[in-house]
Amino acid sequence: MIRLANVAHDYGGRALLTGIDLHIAPGAFHFLTGPSGAGKSTLLKLCYGELRPVQGEIELFGQSLRGMSRDALADMRRRIGVIHQDCQFLDHLTLAENVALPFVATGRPVPQTDLRELLAWVGLAGQAESLPPTLSGGERQRAALARAVIMSPEVVLADEPTGNVDAEMSQRLLSLLVELNRMGTAVMIATHDLALIRNAKAQVSARVLRIQDRTLQSAGADL
Amino acid sequence: MSTLRRNPLRALGGARQTPGFGDAGRVVPASGITSLLTGITSAVMAFLAVFALALSLSSGQLAQRWSATLSQSATLRISAPPSEIGAQTAAVLEILRTTPGITSTRVLDQDEQRALLEPWFGPDLPIESLALPRLIEIIESAGGFDAVGLRLRLASEAPGAVLDDHTRWRRPLVQAAASLRALAWFSVALIGVMMAAMITLAAGFSLAANAPVIRVLRLVGARDAFIARAFTRRFAIRALIGAALGTGLGMLAFAILPVAGESGFLTGLGFHGAGWLTPLAIPVLAALIAWAATRTAAMRVLRRES
Numbered sequence: 133m134i135r136l137a138n139v140a141h142d143y144g145g146r147a148l149l150t151g152i153d154l155h156i157a158p159g160a161f162h163f164l165t166g167p168s169g170a171g172k173s174t175l176l177k178l179c180y181g182e183l184r185p186v187q188g189e190i191e192l193f194g195q196s197l198r199g200m201s202r203d204a205l206a207d208m209r210r211r212i213g214v215i216h217q218d219c220q221f222l223d224h225l226t227l228a229e230n231v232a233l234p235f236v237a238t239g240r241p242v243p244q245t246d247l248r249e250l251l252a253w254v255g256l257a258g259q260a261e262s263l264p265p266t267l268s269g270g271e272r273q274r275a276a277l278a279r280a281v282i283m284s285p286e287v288v289l290a291d292e293p294t295g296n297v298d299a300e301m302s303q304r305l306l307s308l309l310v311e312l313n314r315m316g317t318a319v320m321i322a323t324h325d326l327a328l329i330r331n332a333k334a335q336v337s338a339r340v341l342r343i344q345d346r347t348l349q350s351a352g353a354d355l
Numbered sequence: 356m357s358t359l360r361r362n363p364l365r366a367l368g369g370a371r372q373t374p375g376f377g378d379a380g381r382v383v384p385a386s387g388i389t390s391l392l393t394g395i396t397s398a399v400m401a402f403l404a405v406f407a408l409a410l411s412l413s414s415g416q417l418a419q420r421w422s423a424t425l426s427q428s429a430t431l432r433i434s435a436p437p438s439e440i441g442a443q444t445a446a447v448l449e450i451l452r453t454t455p456g457i458t459s460t461r462v463l464d465q466d467e468q469r470a471l472l473e474p475w476f477g478p479d480l481p482i483e484s485l486a487l488p489r490l491i492e493i494i495e496s497a498g499g500f501d502a503v504g505l506r507l508r509l510a511s512e513a514p515g516a517v518l519d520d521h522t523r524w525r526r527p528l529v530q531a532a533a534s535l536r537a538l539a540w541f542s543v544a545l546i547g548v549m550m551a552a553m554i555t556l557a558a559g560f561s562l563a564a565n566a567p568v569i570r571v572l573r574l575v576g577a578r579d580a581f582i583a584r585a586f587t588r589r590f591a592i593r594a595l596i597g598a599a600l601g602t603g604l605g606m607l608a609f610a611i612l613p614v615a616g617e618s619g620f621l622t623g624l625g626f627h628g629a630g631w632l633t634p635l636a637i638p639v640l641a642a643l644i645a646w647a648a649t650r651t652a653a654m655r656v657l658r659r660e661s
Contacts, residue, residue, distance in 0.1 A: 209573075209576035222384075234576055236377050237575050237581055238377075
């Protein structure tokens with residue numbers, strides 16, 4: 133679904149990633165790890181087209197990112213759910229409205245039953261009418277997950293989804309993502325939380341990728 | 356809890372939704388000062404536009420009035436030796452009678468000629484002893500007559516006759532009124548340009564202030580057109596409301612403006628009859644300008660973003 137071939141990226145001439153080859157297949161479960169500043173977020177952004185590579189080819193659902201129009205890219209976001217590190221909500225809208233935003237932003241009617249079920253699934257049915265700034269870190273992360281999956285995407289990309297929550301909450305988030313993966317959604321989680329990865333490996337066959345020395349390596353054995 | 360205070364219905368039902376849930380117009384938070392300034396700018400510009408519009412309509416009417424009153428009549432002057440003047444006058448009158456477009460002709464008698472000359476020569480002018488030209492007043496029909504054709508006929512049959520159809524006098528006056536009108540229309544256009552500039556600045560500010568909102572909307576798959584629409588709708592509505600207020604005030608000012616004198620230029624300034632409908636176009640135009648300016652600004656920002 134998402135394919136990167138010999139991709140390189142840099143910020144202002146300082147090389148960050150080189151020679152990246154990656155293929156996210158339907159139903160796959162990937163972890164992306166590596167030290168802070170190694171380029172995990174950058175790699176995720178390349179995967180959903182927010183950044184364009186300096187070198188190499190990126191294919192989203194069989195279409196080359198190069199030459200893809202802004203509208204086509206926007207439409208592609210319906211098939212890729214993204215959970216940002218800092219969630220990124222619209223603070224003047226309620227939680228339910230934020231979760232339903234992908235429908236509103238694409239001019240479709242909001243399926244109220246699905247929305248209620250989804251909020252119940254992430255355990256936020258009671259907070260539907262709260263404004264995002266009043267929520268705790270864990271609630272915000274679960275809301276971000278709900279927003280990422282409301283359009284039933286084929287792949288979910290999560291950037292440090294457990295960065296600001298305690299161990300119990302990260303377990304809960306992980307089990308939601310594992311559940312999603314069992315229903316057929318491909319998942320890629322960028323994290324440096326090794327405990328999270330170990331827990332996941334007990335529940336799902338996950339592949340662990342590590343960014344080291346600007347390249348992507350398989351890191352399955354040492355965990 | 357603050358959320359309870361925001362929506363009292365929640366205290367009752369718990370699961371009740373915010374009014375306007377899913378309304379695309381709410382994705383951009385309202386910003387008080389920008390919307391107020393946009394409204395005020397639109398109101399002031401519309402108020403000024405009403406005056407410029409009144410000036411352009413009035414000068415247009417003035418030009419028309421001048422050209423209408425002056426073009427309805429013409430004068431024919433016959434200069435000839437006293438022995439021939441009678442015959443030439445008769446010939447001219449015959450020509451005029453058979454010229455299409457002339458309603459009536461009248462030879463000015465000596466008393467009238469004396470009255471015309473009195474301001475210059477006094478009342479005791481022995482007019483009978485002077486070889487004065489004969490004057491014939493021509494009243495045209497609405498369609499007017501062919502001045503060139505008439506001159507040609509006169510030249511061959513009454514060489515002493517000179518036709519003055521007042522075009523000479525009328526042209527500079529009509530030209531003055533026309534340039535006044537052009538100037539007024541130019542002012543209307545300038546006001547439009549200025550409004551576009553002001554709204555572009557306000558929209559630019561709003562887009563910059565809402566950069567995080569735009570980022571979130573892109574993240575969840577909103578197309579550029581949707582994001583731009585969230586801004587254009589807001590600015591167009593503000594401009595419409597502001598301009599409607601300004602236009603209303605401007606029209607009110609003309610409605611209660613004291614009328615100066617019976618005739619003259621100032622009497623014509625203002626709106627008459629159906630003319631009162633023209634300023635109603637100002638709020639619509641203001642909304643269109645705001646829409647276009649905001650859309651241009653939004654699309655520029657969005658394209659620059661990636």
